[in-house]
Amino acid sequence: MPRPLVLMPGPMNRSVADGLAGGFEVLRLWEADDPDVVLAERGKDVVAVATGGTPIDGAFLDRVPAVQIVASFGVGYDQIDAAAAAERGVVVTNTPGVLDDEVADTALGLLLMTARELPQAERHLRDGHWHERPYPLTKATLTGRRMGILGLGRIGEAIAHRATAFGISVAYHNRHRKDVDYDYYPTPVELAAASDILMIVIPGGDETRHLVNAEVLQALGPDGILVNVARGSVVDEHALVEALRSGTIQSAGLDVFEHEPEVHPGLLELDNAVLLPHVGSATVPTRDAMGRLVVDNLVSWFEHGTPVTPVQESADLVRRTN
Ligand code: 8YV
Known part of the structure; x- marks a missing residue:
């Protein structure tokens, strides 16, 4: 069975890539010579997005039409249009509690x-x-x-x-x-x-x-x-x-x-x-814990159909899928 394809628009804490290795295929968009070409070619196969600070809006999601979940690194997710995601049936998760x-x-x-x-x-x-x-x-x-x-x-x-x-x-x-x-x-x-x-x-x-x-x-x-x-x-x-x-x-x-x-x-x-240069959560142990929670959300979604920490805008969606 092919491994779920996770799109990573920008670099993330190493714990995310480490946690995804083996179970997922990861598409590192920022390393591509031409991200638009890569998205045009492989966007249709993407089933998940793992992201840090990259803005994700409805137009972005339309380029990955099979996406089911956006797993965001951080408790704040104002860079993600979670309402646009919900309209498209896409669950968004964040990393509360661990920081x-x-x-x-x-x-x-x-x-x-x-x-x-x-x-x-x-x-x-x-x-x-x-x-x-x-x-x-x-x-x-x-x-x-x-x-x-x-x-x-x-x-x-x-x-x-x-x-x-x-x-x-x-x-x-x-x-x-x-x-x-x-x-x-x-x-x-x-x-x-x-x-x-x-x-x-x-x-x-x-x-x-x-x-x-x-x-x-x-x-x-x-x-x-x-x-x-x-x-x-x-x-x-x-x-x-x-x-x-x-x-x-x-x-x-x-x-x-x-x-x-x-x-x-x-x-x-x-x-x-x-x-200070936005260092609120910036320690190795805490950022690792945040990265692990990103991975746990993806694993739980693809294994059990339930995210661990969905955001408020995704609550109805999660209820409906269960
Ligand atoms: C991180 C943060 O700086 O969790 C948040 O909302 O602002 C910080 O913990 C940020 O997530 C890094 O991408």
Whole structure:
């Protein structure tokens, strides 16, 4: 029996290729001289797509008409049109759960770096300035702070747990109130007004685009620290640069940007911004676990007809096929 043909549009963590070896044939599209020719020739045989950051829309899916499943690497899947996939009967899976602690650790690390200016202090030492003067006292402290979490999902809860251990109080905004002890605010503006740390963990996509705008930043206030470990699209970056420049908020710690890997030049110039190159989940063990979950979804689909972690848009489809 021929092995199921998996299309890989771009390079992925090695654990994916390792896990697929043997049971699947993998078509590495990015290695092709002319991907269009390869798709025209072999697109009809593709039954699965394994993907990281490559955008997948309806037009892409139409070029692989026999595809049954798109297995995405990462918990956020805003680069995939999951509704267009569902219309075509294609299941989409992501990799939730296995990266919660890693991303939460990054969020707290970024918060500490931002509040206590740790990267700036390290630069002071490396540049030899310690001999001349001590690093200036930081205006900010984490002590007594109130964190507002925008998007209290699994990662948000892991962050809340850590923040609580730091003695930071926690509140949140989601579309719907959850059965948790943290205070709930019905809008991002109200959450920001009640907080002096705004922690963004909400999914990206059209529904959340620029949810954090000038008004929210104004509400966060001059002692406010913004941390974003979710998607750059959630924040209006022009408004953020303005708010950081004018002192509307105190500082920002960002792991994600609107046009990665491009970073707004205004952010690069600012001393009160700590900038990381999207490393939230970027450890060998966690990325391996994410890769294994991509493989588990494909294996489970082709062996049992059930994906392990389908996204919400695929839920009806999964119910129908079982
Ligand atoms: C990865 C992420 O950077 O899971 C996500 O949504 O943003 C990160 O864990 C991304 O998946 C890498 O492709």
